[in-house]
Amino acid sequence: MTKRTIYLDYAATTPVDPAVAAAMRECLEPDGNFANPSSSHSAGQRALGRVEEARAQIAARVSAPADTIWFTSGATESDNLAIQGAMLAHRDQGRHLITSRTEHKAVLDTAAAMEKQGFEVTYLVCDSDGLIAPEQVAAAIKDDTTLVSIMHVNNETGVVQDITAIGECCRSRAVLLHVDAAQSIGKVPVPLDQWAADLVALTAHKVYGPKGIGALYVRPGTKLAPLMYGGAQERGVRPGTLATHQIVGMGQAYELADTDREAPVLAAMRDRLWAGLSAIDGVRLNGHPTQRSPHVLNLVFPGVDGESLRLGIAEIAVSAGAACNATAPEASHVLSALGLSDTLAGSSQRFSVGRFTEPAEIDYTIERVTAEVARLRELAGGAPAWCTN
Amino acid sequence: MTKRTIYLDYAATTPVDPAVAAAMRECLEPDGNFANPSSSHSAGQRALGRVEEARAQIAARVSAPADTIWFTSGATESDNLAIQGAMLAHRDQGRHLITSRTEHKAVLDTAAAMEKQGFEVTYLVCDSDGLIAPEQVAAAIKDDTTLVSIMHVNNETGVVQDITAIGECCRSRAVLLHVDAAQSIGKVPVPLDQWAADLVALTAHKVYGPKGIGALYVRPGTKLAPLMYGGAQERGVRPGTLATHQIVGMGQAYELADTDREAPVLAAMRDRLWAGLSAIDGVRLNGHPTQRSPHVLNLVFPGVDGESLRLGIAEIAVSAGAACNATAPEASHVLSALGLSDTLAGSSQRFSVGRFTEPAEIDYTIERVTAEVARLRELAGGAPAWCTN
Amino acid sequence: MGYSLEVQQRFHSPQRVGEFAAGTPGLVTGEAEDRTLNVWVRVQVQVVGTVIRSVRYRVFGCPHMLAAAGWVAEALQGRESHTMRELDVHEMREILDAPVEKLGKLLVLEDALQACWQAHFVSAQAQKGS
Amino acid sequence: MGYSLEVQQRFHSPQRVGEFAAGTPGLVTGEAEDRTLNVWVRVQVQVVGTVIRSVRYRVFGCPHMLAAAGWVAEALQGRESHTMRELDVHEMREILDAPVEKLGKLLVLEDALQACWQAHFVSAQAQKGS
Ligand SMILES: Cc1ncc(COP(=O)(O)O)c(C=O)c1O
Numbered sequence A, B: 001m002t003k004r005t006i007y008l009d010y011a012a013t014t015p016v017d018p019a020v021a022a023a024m025r026e027c028l029e030p031d032g033n034f035a036n037p038s039s040s041h042s043a044g045q046r047a048l049g050r051v052e053e054a055r056a057q058i059a060a061r062v063s064a065p066a067d068t069i070w071f072t073s074g075a076t077e078s079d080n081l082a083i084q085g086a087m088l089a090h091r092d093q094g095r096h097l098i099t100s101r102t103e104h105k106a107v108l109d110t111a112a113a114m115e116k117q118g119f120e121v122t123y124l125v126c127d128s129d130g131l132i133a134p135e136q137v138a139a140a141i142k143d144d145t146t147l148v149s150i151m152h153v154n155n156e157t158g159v160v161q162d163i164t165a166i167g168e169c170c171r172s173r174a175v176l177l178h179v180d181a182a183q184s185i186g187k188v189p190v191p192l193d194q195w196a197a198d199l200v201a202l203t204a205h206k207v208y209g210p211k212g213i214g215a216l217y218v219r220p221g222t223k224l225a226p227l228m229y230g231g232a233q234e235r236g237v238r239p240g241t242l243a244t245h246q247i248v249g250m251g252q253a254y255e256l257a258d259t260d261r262e263a264p265v266l267a268a269m270r271d272r273l274w275a276g277l278s279a280i281d282g283v284r285l286n287g288h289p290t291q292r293s294p295h296v297l298n299l300v301f302p303g304v305d306g307e308s309l310r311l312g313i314a315e316i317a318v319s320a321g322a323a324c325n326a327t328a329p330e331a332s333h334v335l336s337a338l339g340l341s342d343t344l345a346g347s348s349q350r351f352s353v354g355r356f357t358e359p360a361e362i363d364y365t366i367e368r369v370t371a372e373v374a375r376l377r378e379l380a381g382g383a384p385a386w387c388t389n
Numbered sequence C, D: 001m002g003y004s005l006e007v008q009q010r011f012h013s014p015q016r017v018g019e020f021a022a023g024t025p026g027l028v029t030g031e032a033e034d035r036t037l038n039v040w041v042r043v044q045v046q047v048v049g050t051v052i053r054s055v056r057y058r059v060f061g062c063p064h065m066l067a068a069a070g071w072v073a074e075a076l077q078g079r080e081s082h083t084m085r086e087l088d089v090h091e092m093r094e095i096l097d098a099p100v101e102k103l104g105k106l107l108v109l110e111d112a113l114q115a116c117w118q119a120h121f122v123s124a125q126a127q128k129g130s
């Protein structure tokens, strides 16, 4: 096996696809498409043309009209704009927000900030498989509920929520639905023409596009208060000079992200990994066994400290859970919500595969993880029962 | 002369310098520095290293410590974070904001939004040269003033405000100062070790870096409420996956931006253009004749509609004023603040030169503008006096 | 902003600009402006009998306004004089493919033509009377 | 997270892991844990006269904790027995270049050594008494 890192952290971020990089490069060349898309001169208008082309590519990937896609700096901003924007714009009609305990921090921290501003938040609790039942959503809706925010694919476990059914609950009660679909594109279909979703957060860097660019789908007529002011870009809801190369990159990435073709390949890699690792004594899968995205495999190795396992297999890039929590010492809020003890949450690893994962990398990973788990368990021989519970 | 566009709109945005593009490209390659800088694995830590290197490059360019530079999606976000963030964080101590009529929309629209939220805003009026006297700032400060927001280099006229003196007024009254320095880097020094500024908005795409990345300088100890929530990036004040390639590009761009070397070259180009165009009957310079940035020349051609002049010289990319206002029909708020009539504001053009401007381009521009002004004046022969006043 | 080929061509190569020689028979002049919209236009129409023989104009304003003036001058030539007051600005906007925000400016051109018509009507009445 | 070479080396090639054979003379055992920090450690110290002859350990926890246990086992060997209770966790943190958040875990190691000292003290007293 080569010395270079094996990358199994595609859920944290992906490399940029060479075809995406090529499209971006054209905008980064001295005579390329560099002008400000808001400028009225022909160079600006050419840049605007590329922006609109990318908007159409993204819209097509999620089966939505192009003018429902608004560019942001990423899914974090999209989640914030959706939640803060909808709650503030409708503050006179209702002050109640429903979300779940397994959301990304971009949703949870925003919900907490809304609470501090006097809004009321209900946090739904998933079952031990990580699923939220549509009936839970229906039961939580009150007369003053403005918005439900439920993610599509969970970034730590890969569990997929039933957005179609949840959307119907919301629609029938005239409540807005926001969906964080940051992890979905290229892995699980996002059929916005079939979902009753009003707002959907998208990002480029989880699907071989550049970091620092994302989008918010906004169903026509949905009122949103902006997070920022200044300039008429994106109809005034998201000002700032449009980053043509970033937008072009996102467009190209979405164009390439063919779920029908890629999902089965990813699933095969994930299943190969799971087949190999399931031979390890006591190993368990976190999250629902089938209602899941093909790219994530979250496993608990009882009796093995996660940080130590990661150092033990340092040539393989995996993560405990969300990358943005890497320096935080607390146990994953997602795994806790599934009912894992802090110890077992700390003994969990997220493996995530992607477009460039090769079978040999999977096989090497199985070998190395198996050996390192055995070594660390040996080191901890005689440890009390709580270390494995 | 060649057929390709002559670009004299560097104040709207610049092409990416080839050295910047090269640095970015490394992050966009399949085996490049693509990992999530928040990931704890070695690939993530390598990416973090590049982010911190860029932070240091940017800090060095503005004579500030590296840990005072926080990344954002651009100067629009930086202005919003500075103004909304400071006003909200200090809302219990004071609700008064001071700014000026010639600020960028990112500041003015944010100030207007603060007014809607119950804050009080004083808009200082510049003199006919576009300057704000420090005494005006001092006189406007009240007991409940929290923040003064004054730009450094004006994006439409190039006029440079005396931030050193304005900063002293603020410091002596214990009022925070935010400076929008989006246009300054590489053109006019930004010596943060000499300014009494607490917050400074920076961007990459006005100085041969990529669009969609900027920074906010935050003096240590300055309290700010975040605009967005989710994730611990940038100490929780600006969450979202860090866009390594963008940050690396900004770092490289700032490293290259040597004001001492570049400003005289820009000034020579601008002066060559002015020398040529000043022969046109009635042409006048907008903004202070000497207290100005070397890259902007804003001229009024009385009796010539600006939009028609721009179409007449369509092979030369120039703009009326701010690019983000290109589709808005109103007269420039900056030129109105200088006392120009709507007609004269509408007869104004901003020419802005940059690193890749060549003398032959300037000479061609002089020839073409001179001819087109004459042609359009001839077409409008016999027009009433108001057309030129 | 994108300009249609029609606008670009008329803008770059305007026809019929200027004034008729003083004393040209059958001449009427109409002028209109809107200072808030930064447009001014002056149209001269030469009517011979009931037919418009030729048109001249001067104009200050945006490319659409310039193109519109040129288009009108060409369109009126050889038509019955009453067509002066029948300018359809919506049709003209379509032909030029001008954005709807420009409609206000185009109406100034309509005003100038109405003024021509008025002047023509008055002088025709005067001629009848004489 | 970056790990110092000291930590990496001790993590990947730990020495003195395990237990002494049952019945080894002069053996004392100390164990400590902190469930909230996910660490457990058991240390065995063999004291001959007033000198520590050798140390063995088992540990569950993060890389710093593993390295710390190995470092302590090596450091104590050949020292006077009372050094068991004189572990300077701050010094150890510096040697390992561990982040300050790890201090709590390292204190668990201190607890285990204190337990060893206690056991040693009790058995020494017992021997004196006998
Ligand atoms: C589910 C989910 N939501 C939101 C985000 C934030 O996306 P971004 O990094 O584009 O801000 C991520 C990933 O970081 C994610 O996995």
Ligand SMILES: Cc1ncc(COP(=O)(O)O)c(C=O)c1O
Residues within 6 Å of the ligand: A239, A240, A241, B011, B012, B073, B074, B075, B076, B077, B079, B104, B106, B151, B153, B154, B155, B180, B181, B182, B183, B203, B204, B205, B212, B213, B214
């Ligand atoms: C003075 C000034 N402030 C703010 C901005 C906004 O910067 P950005 O495009 O990086 O959001 C600009 C340019 O667009 C500017 O010229």
